[in-house]
Amino acid sequence: MVRLETLRGYLLEEVLAWLLRSSGYRLLAEKDDPARPPWKVLEKRKHGLVVRGRGAWHQADTLGEFQYVPPFSLPIRLFAEAKFTRIKVGLPTVRNGHGVVHDLNENVVTTLSNGSGPHRPRVRYHYSYAIFSTSGFTQDAQEFALAHQISLIDLSLPDFLPLRNLVRASAKSVYDAMKLMQPSLRSTVYEIRNYLRRHLLDLWDGPAADAPSVTDPLDVLAAGLRRRSSLGLVLAFPAAPFVLGLVSDDLNAFVRYALDQPTHDVRVYRNHRSAGHPVWQIEPRVGPAYRLSFSLPEQVEAWILDQEEGTRSRTRWMTRNLLSAITLYWVDESRTYTFQLQYSSEEFREVSGRPISDFGEATDLF
Known part of the structure; x- marks a missing residue:
């Protein structure tokens, strides 16, 4: 029987697949690869989807x-791995992610042929890897991820607490229900995930859980996500070797503002907390219409803020080159919108020492 901690991670990955759809990503299945063997790169096996690399096939749950x-x-493909644990995610998890994408991106077969007809080009992809953690990351994991462009997204922000509690409660209910069932009647993780995908993503890809004692908590999870549709994760892309996971207690307010002004100026500042590392805030330069929050792993933040006396300020270089704009994509039904948040060093200086009643003292990022 699956461990409770593992089940929480699997359910969180399904929730993230649902949330990331709003950032322009669609979940892949075997049917999305029309090629025939031996040229297929996506294949469904006993425990779910696998993707072909240069040296091996790799499990691709999300x-x-x-x-x-x-x-x-x-074309860009993204692996999303979620860890819902009490301890920080360590180096082995990040190293495994790097090994997977390195092998996939090295799969350089560029033509297809049936042996008798002409060769034709084979579509290639660029694979990236993102790891989401509810408990943060160890220092060596952060350093390795930064060096190899593995994105680490911290879900320990207070804004994510309702989402974490929803996943935690649903996983506990499913786990308790399966403990009371005969082993032969227990749903597999694959069937549990398929049930959620049918309800959240309208994907019908294999057998799904059907025992009411298991599916009822999953229905509660799906309904809770829809009720909290204003609380969601959206990926943001700076010109940097990482992505940002932005969250807001009213994501709809951001979307309304951005639909009216797809490109607009923003302020960015760091908010020092009494416990844990700082939270960063983004809000529009004109009007307090929305507030987006994100938290960077400590080593990533240290790399950005690092300054050495007598050398060129890395922060100024980051301002001018890597953080001059953040791009977001928002999918609403069949339409995809592109938003760009622009800021400059002058805007950072203006918010230096700015008090924020809800969050305590804020200081400028640079």
């Missing part, structure tokens, strides 16, 4: 593809 291809680039 694999999304960005709906649009960036200019002069390959």
Whole structure:
């Protein structure tokens, strides 16, 4: 029987797949690869989807593809791995993610042929890896991820507490229900995930859990997500070797503002907490219409803020080059919108020492 901690992680991955859909990613299944063996790169096996690399096939529980291809680039696919644990995610998890994407991106077969007909180009992809953790990351995991461009997204922010509690309660209910069942009647993790995907993503890909004692808590999870549709995660893309996971207690307010002004100026500042590392805040330069929050792993933040006396300020370089704009994509039914948040060093200086009643003292980022 699956461990409770493992089940929480699997349910969190399904929740993230649902939330990330609003950031322009769609969950992939075997049917999304029309090629025939031996050229297929997606295949469904006993425990779910696997994807072919240069040296091995890799489990892909949550694999999304960005709906649009960036200019002069390959289609982008994203592995999303979620860890719902009491301890920080360590180096082995991050190292495994790097090994997976390195093997996939090295799969360089560029043509297909049936042996008798002409060769034809084979579509290639650029794979990325993002790890979401409810308890943060160890220092060596952060350093390795930063060096190899594995994105680490911290879900320990207070804004994520309702979401964490919802997943935790649902996993506990499913786990308790299965403990009372005969082993032969227990749903597999694959069937539990398929049930959620049918209700959240309208994907029908294999057998799904059907015991009411198991499916009822999953229905509560799906309904809770829909009720909290204003609380969600959206991925943001700076010109940096990481992505940002932005969250708000009223994401709809941000969407309304951004639909009216797809490109607008913002302020960014760090908010020092009494416990834990700082939270960063983004809000529009004109009007307090919304507030987005994110938290960076400590080593990533230290890399950004690091300054050495007598050398060029890395923070100024970050301001001008990596953090001059943040791009977000928002999917609403069949339409995809592109938003860009722009800021400059002048805007940082203006909010230096600014008091914020709800969050305590805020200081400028740079």
